[in-house]
Amino acid sequence: MNYRHAYHAGNFADVMKHAILAMVVASLKRKDTPFFALDTHAGIGAYDLEAPQADKTGEYLSGIARVLDAADPPAELETYLALVRTWNSEGVLRRYPGSPELMRGLMRPQDRMALVELHPEDVETLRARFHGDRRVGVHHLDGYTAAKGLLPPPERRGLVLMDPPFEVKNEFERLLAALRRARKLWPTGIYLAWYPIKGREPVDQFLQAIADDGGPEALAAELLLRPAKDPFKLNGNGLLVINPPWQLRESLDRVLPWLAAVMAPDSGSAAIRQLIGEKPAGT
Numbered sequence: 001m002n003y004r005h006a007y008h009a010g011n012f013a014d015v016m017k018h019a020i021l022a023m024v025v026a027s028l029k030r031k032d033t034p035f036f037a038l039d040t041h042a043g044i045g046a047y048d049l050e051a052p053q054a055d056k057t058g059e060y061l062s063g064i065a066r067v068l069d070a071a072d073p074p075a076e077l078e079t080y081l082a083l084v085r086t087w088n089s090e091g092v093l094r095r096y097p098g099s100p101e102l103m104r105g106l107m108r109p110q111d112r113m114a115l116v117e118l119h120p121e122d123v124e125t126l127r128a129r130f131h132g133d134r135r136v137g138v139h140h141l142d143g144y145t146a147a148k149g150l151l152p153p154p155e156r157r158g159l160v161l162m163d164p165p166f167e168v169k170n171e172f173e174r175l176l177a178a179l180r181r182a183r184k185l186w187p188t189g190i191y192l193a194w195y196p197i198k199g200r201e202p203v204d205q206f207l208q209a210i211a212d213d214g215g216p217e218a219l220a221a222e223l224l225l226r227p228a229k230d231p232f233k234l235n236g237n238g239l240l241v242i243n244p245p246w247q248l249r250e251s252l253d254r255v256l257p258w259l260a261a262v263m264a265p266d267s268g269s270a271a272i273r274q275l276i277g278e279k280p281a282g283t
Helices: 012-028 050-057 064-069 075-086 099-106 120-131 171-185 201-213 249-261
Strands: 036-037 046-047 095-097 110-114 136-139 155-162 190-197 220-222 237-243 267-276
Touching: 012 064, 012 075, 012 099, 012 155, 012 190, 012 220, 012 237, 012 249, 036 099, 064 075, 064 249, 075 095, 075 099, 075 249, 095 099, 099 110, 099 120, 120 136, 155 171, 171 190, 171 201, 171 237, 190 201, 201 220, 201 237, 201 267, 220 249, 249 267
Parallel strands: 036 110, 036 155, 110 136, 155 190
Antiparallel strands: 046 095, 190 237, 220 237, 220 267
16 A cells, blocks of 8 residues: 555556557457456556656656657557657656556547556546546456456456556465456456566566466566566566467567667666467467
8 A cells, every 4th residue: 555656657667568558459459349458556547757756766767768769669669659748748758647548548439448446545536537438437446356346348358457566575476366366257358467576586486377377378578677686676577468469479579679778778688488378370
């Protein structure tokens, strides 16, 4: 309950996570049929980069600010970067859309989204922000248990974004249990689960458990600022993708190294781990 994302908005982790999220939403829009999106840890929806919290850390300066200024971004980033620019129409970086506003900006009239937030002040901010948008439901719930009442959706297609704050020691175990519950309810959904990389051991145990569970295709996309040698530092981050859309892996092969070079030019790196086998070509 103490974590406030306003201090970290637009940092390297947000950029990677939201860039991939935008690519997944774009893939869902290739078909006319509606999709459903569930954001289990929604925060407040968007962030003021000139507010004291963001100004105190300045994390966005080495994240989204560098990416917006960089030349020749991969084509796959076009949708994400264009949407961020619409929030900063005067050409000065002042605001950053979190995952709820990012998805709303990409949704069509027929699509639908559920936002879940446990923090009592943040959920009221969300309700005020999305008031009147019939496509969006806001729920004051524990994100890990929200799937029980919100999945499966009437729509057959869609995604679940799990982006926990990792405030407690057993967060990987809680995330794994929540993913297992959700996947039983909605096995065809696309799942995106964010995780920090400090030391390698807890990350590798989590990913191995996913691989051991079997099931549909799963991969882990990772971007590191530096080698993960100090377990007391945030050395990087990763996004687990279950049921990745067709050709997402090829897009990540182009996007992640570019992002690493821009946001961590001295020691950054990127990697993709295929946890469960690829889909047959053309599916």
